[in-house]
Amino acid sequence: MSNLNTERVLEVHHYTDRLFSFKTTRDPSFRFVNGQFTMIGMEVEGRPLLRAYSMVSSNYEENLEFFSIKVQNGPLTSRLQNIKVGDSVLVGRKPVGTLVQDALVPGKTLYLCGTGTGLAPFMSVVKDPDVYDRFDTVVLIHGTRFINEQAYGDFISEALPNDELIGELVRSKLKYYPTVTREPYIHNGRITSLLASGKLQADLGLSPLDKDNDRVMICGSPAFLKDMVEMLEEHGFEEGAISKPGHFVVEKAFVEK
Numbered sequence: 001m002s003n004l005n006t007e008r009v010l011e012v013h014h015y016t017d018r019l020f021s022f023k024t025t026r027d028p029s030f031r032f033v034n035g036q037f038t039m040i041g042m043e044v045e046g047r048p049l050l051r052a053y054s055m056v057s058s059n060y061e062e063n064l065e066f067f068s069i070k071v072q073n074g075p076l077t078s079r080l081q082n083i084k085v086g087d088s089v090l091v092g093r094k095p096v097g098t099l100v101q102d103a104l105v106p107g108k109t110l111y112l113c114g115t116g117t118g119l120a121p122f123m124s125v126v127k128d129p130d131v132y133d134r135f136d137t138v139v140l141i142h143g144t145r146f147i148n149e150q151a152y153g154d155f156i157s158e159a160l161p162n163d164e165l166i167g168e169l170v171r172s173k174l175k176y177y178p179t180v181t182r183e184p185y186i187h188n189g190r191i192t193s194l195l196a197s198g199k200l201q202a203d204l205g206l207s208p209l210d211k212d213n214d215r216v217m218i219c220g221s222p223a224f225l226k227d228m229v230e231m232l233e234e235h236g237f238e239e240g241a242i243s244k245p246g247h248f249v250v251e252k253a254f255v256e257k
């Protein structure tokens, strides 16, 4: 049996000349834990061309959704950015990943920190009712350079709080903190600096970082991950895994080549 499902594109949304998202059908046999990623791609010259992608959709949703970069000369995304409704996309049957609740020890506040397309795995996490059972407060932080890169902003602040299934949990427990670095916005600055200085927590009425209460999931550029891990380790946080849960978990949003 092939390790790939062929799904059909149902919707495509272009945010900017560098970012787009799309929805596809979902094979009923495809199961995943919210926060995981899988290999997706297209057939090119008779062979599958695949890259790692986080699921934006939650595991109870009927369709799959992905949020993608457009790399001008990227082998996959130079092609993927042209997909249209009705086209085929290959989706790997074996989701994996470290950004899962079971890799964290229990805590009170969960910080989900994503830069750029690093928001993707956290979209599936904030739609997961289980995360609101585990934590009193869930903070979703999305860092980008420009305002128009703040994808899903309207969905998070308007649609999600009114969602039939999880709207009430979202209204009482989710705090959304979009921040940009290169133009004035409701919040400005790098996530690492905002957390380390305590400004972000003060803006949201939360206490400064504390390993006894706070848990952190991080997804972004390799440089962002390095800074975040250094900052958390200075505060005594330890990295977790399913085999040994800890205070924070990390996943690269992409690999620098």
Ligand SMILES: Cc1cc2nc3c(=O)[nH]c(=O)nc-3n(C[C@H](O)[C@H](O)[C@H](O)COP(=O)(O)OP(=O)(O)OC[C@H]3O[C@@H](n4cnc5c(N)ncnc54)[C@H](O)[C@@H]3O)c2cc1C
Binding pocket: 037, 051, 052, 053, 054, 055, 067, 068, 069, 071, 073, 074, 075, 076, 077, 078, 116, 117, 120, 121, 251, 252, 253, 254, 255, 256, 257
């Ligand atoms: C665990 C994991 C999860 C991932 N999840 C996603 C996801 O949900 N959405 C997504 O768009 N990409 C994601 N990626 C990156 C993705 O796998 C591909 O790299 C991306 O789709 C570009 O593919 P490509 O073949 O066009 O170019 P590649 O040859 O893969 O990449 C070329 C270069 O483009 C830059 N680049 C690649 N991806 C990104 C990105 N997302 N943001 C900024 N710069 C980038 C890097 O400098 C890279 O060296 C993930 C990567 C990993 C390791």
